[in-house]
Amino acid sequence: MNAAIAILPFGVSAGKNLEILTDxxxxxxxxxxxxxxxxxxxxxxxxxxxxxxxxxxxVLLPRLGSEAAAKDALAEVYEKxxxxxxxxxxxxxxxxxxxxxxxxxxxxxxxxRKKRTVLFDADDLEREVDAQxxxxxxxxxxxxxxxxxxxxxxxxxxxxxxxxxxxxxxxLRVLEDKPRDEVAKTMDVTPATFDVLLHRALxxxxxxxxSGGESDE
Amino acid sequence: xxxQEENDRDEMAKAEALRRALANIRxxxxxxxxxxxxxxxxxxxESLRAAHTPSDLSSKDHEEILSRALPxxxxxxxxxxVIRVTFGVVSAMAIAAGLLLYLxxxxxxxxxxxEAPVAWARSRSTTPLFSxxxxxxESTARIDRIALAREHDFRENRFNSRLAPDRTxxxx
Numbered sequence: 219m220n221a222a223i224a225i226l227p228f229g230v231s232a233g234k235n236l237e238i239l240t241d242x243x244x245x246x247x248x249x250x251x252x253x254x255x256x257x258x259x260x261x262x263x264x265x266x267x268x269x270x271x272x273x274x275x276x277v278l279l280p281r282l283g284s285e286a287a288a289k290d291a292l293a294e295v296y297e298k299x300x301x302x303x304x305x306x307x308x309x310x311x312x313x314x315x316x317x318x319x320x321x322x323x324x325x326x327x328x329x330x331r332k333k334r335t336v337l338f339d340a341d342d343l344e345r346e347v348d349a350q351x352x353x354x355x356x357x358x359x360x361x362x363x364x365x366x367x368x369x370x371x372x373x374x375x376x377x378x379x380x381x382x383x384x385x386x387x388x389x390l391r392v393l394e395d396k397p398r399d400e401v402a403k404t405m406d407v408t409p410a411t412f413d414v415l416l417h418r419a420l421x422x423x424x425x426x427x428x429s430g431g432e433s434d435e
Numbered sequence: 436x437x438x439q440e441e442n443d444r445d446e447m448a449k450a451e452a453l454r455r456a457l458a459n460i461r462x463x464x465x466x467x468x469x470x471x472x473x474x475x476x477x478x479x480x481e482s483l484r485a486a487h488t489p490s491d492l493s494s495k496d497h498e499e500i501l502s503r504a505l506p507x508x509x510x511x512x513x514x515x516x517v518i519r520v521t522f523g524v525v526s527a528m529a530i531a532a533g534l535l536l537y538l539x540x541x542x543x544x545x546x547x548x549x550e551a552p553v554a555w556a557r558s559r560s561t562t563p564l565f566s567x568x569x570x571x572x573e574s575t576a577r578i579d580r581i582a583l584a585r586e587h588d589f590r591e592n593r594f595n596s597r598l599a600p601d602r603t604x605x606x607x
Binding site for chain 1: 451475478479
């Protein structure tokens with residue numbers, strides 16, 4: 219990838235740059251996939267080192283909602299890749315879309331197995347897997363960016379279903395991780411009252427997420 | 436105490452529990468200990484944060500996951516190197532041994548061209564084995580004597596062929 223950056227000529231457009239970079243990365247992936255399919259574990263390890271962190275950050279962690287669950291799921295994805303790399307057929311979109319689908323399916327299993335209170339549910343992920351089948355190669359090349367934005371949009375959409383004051387409390391304290399006292403001051407309440415406000419806000423959000431519609435509060 | 440006051444007190448207790456649970460989430464990431472969160476609200480808050488601003492996976496954690504899922508990824512590479520080195524060493528030794536045999540110097544005082552030819556046991560009649568006429572009923576002893584003589588010739592020939600294979604080639 220760095221080598222590809224080094225040889226980029228001046229005056230090449232950003233879109234063209236992205237295309238050159240992704241093509242260089244794809245060529246490298248293709249070689250690693252061929253070696254991995256021939257039984258080279260080191261090549262498979264390189265592939266997973268390249269794509270694993272992005273898969274964790276953009277797909278598994280946002281959808282499973284906790285670091286521990288996302289790490290367990292990532293290990294499971296790697297085991298599935300190890301067992302099925304021979305079935306992978308190279309297409310012009312590269313390796314990432316395939317491993318992303320494996321990750322989504324693994325996340326679906328996790329969400330169904332453990333009834334945790336998280337933002338995404340298994341049906342959301344089923345829809346994402348279905349959408350993957352109708353995507354164009356360009357969509358696939360941009361899927362990492364799209365996944366990160368989709369998760370943020372899901373948060374915003376959930377917050378839009380509750381009282382704006384509750385949404386503000388959650389945004390400042392949970393999403394922006396501001397200190398409790400500072401947020402209480404911003405919202406013009408005492409810290410103890412803010413605790414009650416945040417409790418009500420998260421309870422309303424939980425209700426809205428579970429019902430799939432707008433909260434009563 | 437009125438119902439309202441009781442509800443308020445109950446809600447304040449839950450709010451305080453949530454505050455502690457939210458504070459513990461980060462610590463529990465390090466210790467992997469479960470935090471008290473009966474309503475699942477702290478879990479929901481954690482899920483929101485993970486979806487909105489997901490953290491990166493540390494390279495140490497990633498390597499740990501990789502080694503758990505692909506135990507042979509590292510050891511396989513080492514094994515491959517060991518096999519290649521062993522194969523190289525054995526090949527080199529075999530080539531050296533072959534070369535040594537080919538270039539083997541003749542022992543001092545021994546000229547390969549001047550060595551005496553090996554004396555082979557020739558096919559011959561059995562008559563010299565029996566200087567006196569056989570009596571009736573001695574056929575077994577007669578056959579034994581022939582067999583012993585042939586066995587002796589065979590041993591001699593075999594010994595000669597091992598002792599000087601280059602000189603016996605093409606003479607049989």
